[in-house]
Amino acid sequence: MKMTKKGAALLSAAAVAGALTGAAAQAQDKEFTIAVSIPAATHGWTGGVVYHAQEAEKQLEAAFPNIDVIVSTASSATAQVSSLEDLSATNKLDALVILPFTSEELTGPVEQIASNGTFITVVDRGLADPSIQDLYVAGDNIAVGANTAKWLVDKLGGQGEIVVLRGIPTVIDDERIKGFQDVIDQSDIKILDIQYANWNQDEAFSLMQDYLGKYPHIDAVWANDDDMLLGVIEAVDQAKRDEVQYMLGGNGMKQVIEMVKAGDERTPISTPYPPSMIASAMYMTAAQFAGQAPMRGSFKLDAPLITPENADQFYFPESPF
Amino acid sequence: MSSAEVATLPESEGFRIRWGDLAPFIALGVIILLGTLINSNFMSANNILNVITRSAFIAIIGVGATFVIATGGLDLSIGSMLAFVVGIMIMAMNALAPALGAWAIPAGAVVALVVGSLCGLLNGLIVTVGRIEPFIVTLGTMGIFRALITYMTDGGSLSIDRSLRNAYRPVYFGDFLGIPYPVLITLAIALLGAFILYRTKYGRRVTAVGSNADVASFSGVHVSRVRTMAFVIQGFCVAVAAICYVPRLGAATPTTGQLWELQVITAVVIGGTLLRGGKAHIWGTVAGALILEVIANVMVLSDMVSEYLVAAVQGAIIIIAMLAHRFTSTR
Incomplete structure (x- = not known):
């Protein structure tokens, strides 16, 4: 207020x-x-x-x-x-x-x-x-998804298995997911799962724990918002799953930009909205x-x-x- | 999961064991069975530990809510109160960190317990002294606490000092003999709650006030004091949940604890506590919290439900569980 x-x-x-x-x-x-x-x-x-x-x-x-x-x-x-x-x-x-x-x-x-x-x-x-x-x-929400996907396809060499966390059911969320999926579909990368975590850190943490329990091998994670990304990172660290190479978000949240600046290996980029x-x-x-x-x-x-x-x-x- | 069930039996010894009281545990068992059938990973130690640990917040707050609801009250402010207490705690710890080092953590925890209890006292006094419906009072304080945390975070997030982060982290992620600390804390709070509710004079007054305030009043029970105290217990439990919550993500945001009040009330009611008061089941509440968390977990592990319909299936399962409860308890 x-x-x-x-x-x-x-x-x-x-x-x-x-x-x-x-x-x-x-x-x-x-x-x-x-x-x-x-x-x-x-x-x-x-x-x-x-x-x-x-x-x-x-x-x-x-x-x-x-x-x-x-x-x-x-x-x-x-x-x-x-x-x-x-x-x-x-x-x-x-x-x-x-x-x-x-x-x-x-x-x-x-x-x-x-x-x-x-x-x-x-x-x-x-x-x-x-x-x-x-x-x-x-x-440009479509570009937020598409640019992240292009980077990921490039880094993973066009193949691998990834999971996606989406936000609150809205046009913004739909566009990001669409932009991402359209690019991923042209590669051999498989999206194992997409579920809502409502752009909420806690829900993203829980959902990521469940993904990690469900899938023995995950190459990369895309949380379509940096707030959720912070929850994802905690869950992956707790499970000590070293095979997760990349954890990406979007929006350009301060804490995540700090990680990008510091050259974090798993979160080397973000996309601004x-x-x-x-x-x-x-x-x-x-x-x-x-x-x-x-x-x-x-x-x-x-x-x-x-x-x-x-x-x-x-x-x-x-x-x- | 099994630890909660085993621990139940000695607690309910003083009562006749009725099928109705066991309904939440039976429902939990059925859902666990379903989960096992749906995905073999469900029963893996990691998954089970994750789910039980995650349910700790709702279970701990639920113990307090069981008291409030048993007296015939209702507290809608708990989710916002949690966020507010978390915010105050993080600010206190960050402020104390330079002077106290890691001791800022216990100091901050004490601050949280005091602030939480005071928040509960505020709710209780407005309800009893002001003679206003708890629904309205806590709807008001819900908005107040939510606005305060939004103000404290500037709409962004409030993070705990990096120097404290690693020292505090084990309180959520660590374990003692393989049992995560949040689970142990939940057990301790539930045992304490069950002791107060079933073994003390105050506990009997809680249900007496809830079943008929007038009769309780005529028999010499100070109704207002009992009700106010229930809100204080609620506030204390919220603070305990906050102490377990902060080490997980290390931050408070304006969405922290959003809608948790509904989850908590659902857990309490699934657990067999009457929403109109007069009947309280601490262990049922704990089972209720587990049921909610397990359902959410099973939804993600199963591939049967479209992501768009997850909430609908969750709602249906809760209603079915309550119907099953109704049929078993009228038997």
């Missing part, structure tokens, strides 16, 4: 976005108002989103004194809809940067705001009607107003492999994720 510094004191936990008026009062000498609506920090990745949004807010306001940024977090799709209503009722919004909780529920409310002439930037999850947005910034994409979106939106840089269209962040050589670019030691 961390919001703008200005608004934070006024807010009670329940009235998620009811009191952002405090920010508006201070915005008199500001020419442009950019509202940022994101999910609250309920797990590692959204924790990173909140962190990067707050950092970008500070940096943008320092760099462009005429821009006022308001960051608002919401703990559910309904709360996000209310927060949008409150934001637009109490401010004249020049731009809205939104990472929607769900596509369908948020489409109507965002369209409402767009009809007032507000510049709309959508991040990560697309709206049901893409014509509403002026700018779309997202990561960086929460900092919210910051990319905020900068691009600000450029539309502060600079002479028109920013319309779709921007897809690539998911290049994070290796010891480039890990520094993806490493944010202060971020919670």
Whole structure:
């Protein structure tokens, strides 16, 4: 429930976005108002989103004194809809940067705001009607799976037996798994098992213990998220299974990037689906107003492999994720 | 598994052995049999030890929940409380590590026990002094504890100091004479719980309050005190579970212990404790926790169920187990 510094004191936990008026009062000498609506920090990745949004807010306001940024977090799709209503009722919004909780529920409310002439930037999850947005910034989940799979096929010499842990049943999870499977299917690598561990460290630990009990030989593991990877590593270490050559995750979590930087033999790479994409979106939106840089269209962040050589670019030691 | 069953018998000596009381153990036996038939790896020593060790958290918290539920209460905050206690414990250990070295671990454990008991006391006092339904009170504290751990971790994760990690790790992964420490701790907590519940005056008052609070009150039982104490026991058990939990992954995240309250309540009810209170089965709760963990394990080991349907099969097995329980106990 961390919001703008200005608004934070006024807010009670329940009235998620009811009191952002405090920010508006201070915005008199500001020419442009950019509202940022994101999910609250309920797990590692959204924790990173909140962190990067707050950092970008500070940096943008320092760099462009005429821009006022308001960051608002919401703990559910309904709360996000209310927060949008409150934001637009109490401010004249020049731009809205939104990472929607769900596509369908948020489409109507965002369209409402767009009809007032507000510049709309959508991040990560697309709206049901893409014509509403002026700018779309997202990561590439298919590439997260595909790039990891390509690396793995190469390292295993196109054969071997692997297990996969997937997250919570969502489009994000489906796309990663699809990207991964499509590449693996073209090789002789066999996927022994795929089960849900809900992007949760504890569940990943249990599931990996069970995989290790079920299969006497596993060459590599792919947990499609770095949070789960940490649970997997504990389970493999406990079982002392030396034949597991590679344990890979995805997302670019701080602890895992540290392992990549240190040249870990079993986790030498990760693939980014960086929460900092919210910051990319905020900068691009600000450029539309502060600079002479028109920013319309779709921007897809690539998911290049994070290796010891480039890990520094993806490493944010202060971020919670 | 067998250790829990064997240990049951001396504990229930004071009662007539009824088939209904044995139902959870029979259900556990049936599921174990199924598991053995489905995959030969199921009975391997490693798999059995993994599963029993993993069930320790739910079993330990379940012992406390048995007290709360037996008094006619309900605690929905336990999963969040666990996460909160884990967070406080990690922060305390990290802060004490430079000064105390490895002694920061026992010191942190004591902090956890105190904080856990206080969290339980808070729940208990709001329920009894405030005269509010435990469902509502603990729903509220569930949100509070969950928000606090999210705040403490900034939505990310809170890790234990590297210098303590290796010293603390054996508490989950180590063993004594081949029995993992979490299993021993579960047995100790269950024995203690069974002793309090079946052999002390307080224990008899717990079930008396649960079966009829008015009658208990007329016969001179201080109902509020009994109920509050049950919540304190619950908080203490949560802290013990936290002490076993931290050495496993060494971190707290906002999803730590999420939905564990449902697993714990399920384990308690499968174990034969009445949800409306008045009847308590500590060893049944332990069996219930094992049943849940074994079902999950068998689901992964079997190739019969699509990954999309695992939860449905788990739910069906739990309902079937409860129906079997009903038929055996009305006999």
